[in-house]
Amino acid sequence: MNGTIRVAIAYHSAAGHTHRLAEHVRDGALTVPGTEARLVPVETLDDGLWDTLASADAIIFGSPTYMGAASATFQAFAEASSAVWAVRGWQDKLAAGFTASGGMSGDKLNTLQQMTILAAQHGMNWVNLGLGPGWHMTYGTEFDRNRLGFYLGAAAQTFNDLPAEDMNPGDLATGAALGARVAEAARVVRAGRLELAVAG
Numbered sequence: 001m002n003g004t005i006r007v008a009i010a011y012h013s014a015a016g017h018t019h020r021l022a023e024h025v026r027d028g029a030l031t032v033p034g035t036e037a038r039l040v041p042v043e044t045l046d047d048g049l050w051d052t053l054a055s056a057d058a059i060i061f062g063s064p065t066y067m068g069a070a071s072a073t074f075q076a077f078a079e080a081s082s083a084v085w086a087v088r089g090w091q092d093k094l095a096a097g098f099t100a101s102g103g104m105s106g107d108k109l110n111t112l113q114q115m116t117i118l119a120a121q122h123g124m125n126w127v128n129l130g131l132g133p134g135w136h137m138t139y140g141t142e143f144d145r146n147r148l149g150f151y152l153g154a155a156a157q158t159f160n161d162l163p164a165e166d167m168n169p170g171d172l173a174t175g176a177a178l179g180a181r182v183a184e185a186a187r188v189v190r191a192g193r194l195e196l197a198v199a200g
């Protein structure tokens with residue numbers, strides 16, 4: 001492997017559900033050899049956060065869905081990233097996204113779409129979930145990966161009266177699949193760039 005692949009998971013979570021999903025996204029990324037994956041909570045926008053994201057090959061965005069959109073805390077991070085946008089700091093990095101909310105839909109798609117647009121404004125390359133839909137046949141179950149049938153990113157449904165420990169295992173496995181897919185894509189991009197550099 002030609003150096004460590006760095007995956008940063010930039011996320012907000014208030015009550016812990018999105019945090020637990022983020023942990024599974026990280027653990028999925030770590031299954032890919034040569035990968036370093038770090039959780040980067042976006043509540044505190046300090047130099048350490050921006051430095052970690054600057055050195056990442058891939059940034060995976062995560063937020064709960066609040067009122068049909070990314071949380072205000074995540075959005076504050078997105079707006080603050082305009083300073084990076086101004087210098088094209090995340091140009092050509094990989095990006096992906098995940099969200100959690102109480103409803104099966106809960107308008108989570110809008111949150112993922114917000115994240116794709118954020119990535120596009122930065123000139124990043126979006127990595128989708130890459131899983132077919134789960135729980136869409138009579139023999140499917142509510143514990144299938146991608147049981148909610150999303151394609152843009154990973155989505156989890158969280159009962160508002162249950163703690164993060166009781167999250168659906170299929171949703172957590174979906175997050176892990178996203179992390180692994182992004183790390184693998186970052187590995188391929190790194191190898192391709194090195195190959196092209198050698199080829200001249």
Ligand SMILES: Cc1cc2nc3c(=O)[nH]c(=O)nc-3n(C[C@H](O)[C@H](O)[C@H](O)COP(=O)(O)O)c2cc1C
Pocket residue numbers: 012013014015016017018019064065066067068069100101102103104105106107158159160
């Ligand atoms: C202010 C607020 C707005 C919410 N809006 C939605 C929503 O639009 N759709 C939905 O399905 N759930 C909604 N919920 C439920 C949260 O998305 C859900 O509890 C989620 O798991 C919280 O994530 P967290 O534990 O990482 O903070 C909302 C919760 C709050 C507190």
